[in-house]
Amino acid sequence: MAPFRTAAAACALGLILTITGFSHTASAQTQSETPTVAPLAVGLTDGGSAEAQVIEAVRHADILTIKLRFKPLVAGKVERIYDSISKSDYENSFYVLAGSKKHLLLTDSNDKPLTNPYLVIKTTNGSATAGSWHGRFPAPPKDVTEVSLTIPGIETLDAIKITDR
Structure with missing residues (x-):
């Protein structure tokens, strides 16, 4: 049963890292796509x-x-x-x-x-x-x-x- 828990924990960790990495990428893209209005x-x-x-x-x-x-x-x-x-x-x-x-x-x-x-x-x-x-x-x-x-x-x-x- 221990190998199954280890594999499940590894999959869960991989999923969390993937989601976290994706959200940082989306956030970075959103920030870089927001234009800064240049002063007149x-x-x-x-x-x-x-x-x-x-x-x-x-x-x-x-x-x-x-x-x-x-x-x-x-x-x-x-x-x-x-x-x-x-x-x-x-x-x-x-x-x-x-x-x-x-x-x-x-x-x-x-x-x-x-x-x-x-x-x-x-x-x-x-x-x-x-x-x-x-x-x-x-x-x-x-x-x-x-x-x-x-x-x-x-x-x-x-x-x-x-x-x-």
């Missing part, structure tokens, strides 16, 4: 702890929405990108340049800019992102297909391709 534009934060990546620039009707994520470059850092948005900041530091025309952030009914009121990022070990940002601007004309984005604390992000929806 990148720039460093002033403190150098993260890379600002434009992940979306969508023109819908008369609004252009731009979204950023921050990819950590240095672990264990907290960086204040901006603390608040003063009237002067709003007019001079938050805008999209479309051709030679400057478009300021849109505001709500209380004259508050349609963006994050402050931006602080935190980089940690193993984290894919350190924060995010979004802003809404008047959409440039349809013949404008690229813009540049300026916000405080980040290098100007140029040649951002617009997607129409």
